[in-house]
Amino acid sequence: MSTSNALTERLRAVLDREDAMALLRGAIGAESITGNEANFVVFLESQMRARKIGGIHVSDFLPGRPNIRGERRGDGSGKRLLFIGHTDTVHVDGWREHWAGTEREDPFGAPAIDGQIWGRGAGDLKAGICSSLAALSLLDKAGIKLKGDVAFAFVGDEESGQPGTGVSAGIKAYTAGIEAGAVAKPDFTVYVEPTQLAVYPAQIGFFIADIKITGKSAYFGVPELGRDALKASHAVMSALWAHSDVISARAEHPLIGRGFLLITGLSGGGFIAVPEECTLSLIRKLLPGESLDAAAAELEAVIRGAVADPQVKIEISYPAGRDHALGGSAAEIEQDLPEVSMLCAAVSEAMAGRGKIQGAPFWSESPFFVNRLGVPAVYCAPGDISNCHTFEEHVDVEEYLAGIVAFATFMARYCGIVE
Numbered sequence: 001m002s003t004s005n006a007l008t009e010r011l012r013a014v015l016d017r018e019d020a021m022a023l024l025r026g027a028i029g030a031e032s033i034t035g036n037e038a039n040f041v042v043f044l045e046s047q048m049r050a051r052k053i054g055g056i057h058v059s060d061f062l063p064g065r066p067n068i069r070g071e072r073r074g075d076g077s078g079k080r081l082l083f084i085g086h087t088d089t090v091h092v093d094g095w096r097e098h099w100a101g102t103e104r105e106d107p108f109g110a111p112a113i114d115g116q117i118w119g120r121g122a123g124d125l126k127a128g129i130c131s132s133l134a135a136l137s138l139l140d141k142a143g144i145k146l147k148g149d150v151a152f153a154f155v156g157d158e159e160s161g162q163p164g165t166g167v168s169a170g171i172k173a174y175t176a177g178i179e180a181g182a183v184a185k186p187d188f189t190v191y192v193e194p195t196q197l198a199v200y201p202a203q204i205g206f207f208i209a210d211i212k213i214t215g216k217s218a219y220f221g222v223p224e225l226g227r228d229a230l231k232a233s234h235a236v237m238s239a240l241w242a243h244s245d246v247i248s249a250r251a252e253h254p255l256i257g258r259g260f261l262l263i264t265g266l267s268g269g270g271f272i273a274v275p276e277e278c279t280l281s282l283i284r285k286l287l288p289g290e291s292l293d294a295a296a297a298e299l300e301a302v303i304r305g306a307v308a309d310p311q312v313k314i315e316i317s318y319p320a321g322r323d324h325a326l327g328g329s330a331a332e333i334e335q336d337l338p339e340v341s342m343l344c345a346a347v348s349e350a351m352a353g354r355g356k357i358q359g360a361p362f363w364s365e366s367p368f369f370v371n372r373l374g375v376p377a378v379y380c381a382p383g384d385i386s387n388c389h390t391f392e393e394h395v396d397v398e399e400y401l402a403g404i405v406a407f408a409t410f411m412a413r414y415c416g417i418v419e
Contacts, residue, residue, distance in 0.1 A: 008349040011408050014141045020134045020404055021117075021397070023047065025110035027126040028119040034088040034165045037156035041068045041087060044129070044154055051137050053152060061156060061173035069153040069174070069183070072136055078148025078416040082186035083132035083407070085193070085381075086158030086170065086365070089121035090389050098391045118394040123383030127395040127403065128192025129154060131382060135407035142408075148415030151186060158365060160320065168322045171365045175372060188339045188376055188414065189369045190407075193362070194383025194395075196354065197347050197403055201335045201378050202255045203360035205286035205367075207296060207327025208320040210279065211236065211303060213268075214313040217276035226274030232312045233278040237263055239306035240282065243299070253287045255335075255359025260285050261299070288332035292324045323372060328363040331370040333377065339414060343380060346409040351402035361385070 026047075032040035041058060048056055048070045056070040068087075092107040099105045103113065107120040117127075136150060155174050160166025177183035193200075213233050218226025240263060248258045261284040268278025286295055300316055307314060322328035333340070335357050347355030360379055369377040382403040383395045 005349055007412060008346070008405060008409050011138055011142055012350070012405050015138055015401060015405060016141065017401060019137065020130070020401060021112070023134055024117055024122075024127060024130045024395075024400060027130050028110040028117070028121050029108050031108050032087050032089055032121065033091050034157060034159045034162040035065065037065050037087040037170070041066045041154070044068050044087070047133060048152065051133055052140070053133075053136065059173075061170045065156050065170070067153065067155045067170050067174055069151065071149055071151040071184075072146070074146040074148045074150075074415055075418055076147075078146060079187040079414060080149040080151060080184060081411060081414050082151045082153060082189045084153040084155065084189060084191050085125050085129045085132075087129075087154050087156050088159045089124065090159050090161055092120050095120065095391055112397070115397050116394040117397060117400070120393055122393050122395045123194040124385070124388035124393070125192050125194055125381060125383060127383045127400050128194065128381030131400060131403035131407050132190070132192055134404045135411060138404055138408040139411060144412055145418040146411065146415040147418055149184070150411050150415060151184065155365075166320075168365055168368070171368050175368045178373060185373065186375055189366070189378075190343070190410075191364060191366050191369075191377055191379050192381035193360070193364050193379040194381050194385050194388060195358070195360075195379050196384050197351060197380065197382060197399060197406065198354065198356050198358040199340060199344050199347065199378050199380045200255075200358055200360040201337075201340055202253065202288055202332040203330060203366060203379070204256050204363055205288075205290065205292065205328055205330030206283055206320075206363050207286075207292055207318055208281065208283050209296070209299060210281050210317045210319055212315040213278045213280070213307070214315075215274070215276050216311065217270055218274040220272050220274065223274050226276070227309060227311050228274050229278040229312065230268050230275040232307045232309070233266065233268060233280060235306045236280065236303055237266075239302050243302045251287060253359065255357070256287065256361065257359075259287050259290065286330045288330040290330060292326045292329060296326050322363070323365070323367045329367040329371050331367040331377075333370055337376060339376065340378060342413055343378065343410050346413065347380065347402075347406040350406035350409065351399065354399075354402065355406070
């Protein structure tokens, strides 16, 4: 057995499976649909104190909606590693009806079924949060003390879908604290979005655009007196689909593919009359290096250029600002960084076939670190993004336990061990 694998096996041998399972089931049981993050934060605070995490700080990023952070200080001779994740989950509308009469009926019941733990938030992303906390306990059980610091930050308002929420208010408050010097800046960050224990050093960017087209209504018998907004919307959609083809043909990223736009909504029409108003919604996928401002300006030119009639008015808004006023930036770090390779190796040792480099097909909050703070960050955690936000949300138990061992191994190697 190699020296490197010996650490992983040492940790695996003392893993407290019962404690790990109780932690995850308790986390899922603490309902935290966006806006109700405080319920989960109470649970996290008790767990963090029980696991001897110090410097615990709970503060509201919005009234009644707290973030929580804490740290395990090393001896001061190593690097600072941050594990961060969002505390909120998406809604459970329809869950109970879908699973009525089965052991999955309670979305927060966390039943163990066929080697899986089910429930809202299981994968997105309470398994990741719990893996990071249980990893520190695993190091303690193995008698391993660290040279560097391991910090934890759990923030709210990442998920969208609830009215007036989902603008990354939690991480905005947290990163503002780093910028102000009130919170220590990490050297490397692991954001625990579900990746099935792959390592994601790159992610997509996005913006959402809502387009309102206003013409003039007229009785159907004299349509020449009106300005048909629905007809104008057809011209706009045709131009947008052609524009998407242009975007897609420009470049292909090796990890996250090609950019494009997707029209996601259309509404409008008139009752026995020329339609006066029509609205469209779309989402644009961006690759690392693409400018949100430039992409939006290009989009607007395409939309306005598709409608020749000056009496048809077009309004465009961007309702989903995140780290940028228009949306969320793409992010990427070098995949051959030593810490990325170190994390991949730790995961691969903990679970065969895992720890591969992939790209995130979603947007989450690593750009706040990569683009805003200049801190390298990756996504890595147990859980399968394809079942998150659905009635099928669950996490594989062995994958979750492997994540604990992997994170503990990485903490030890990255921060250094006090001999």
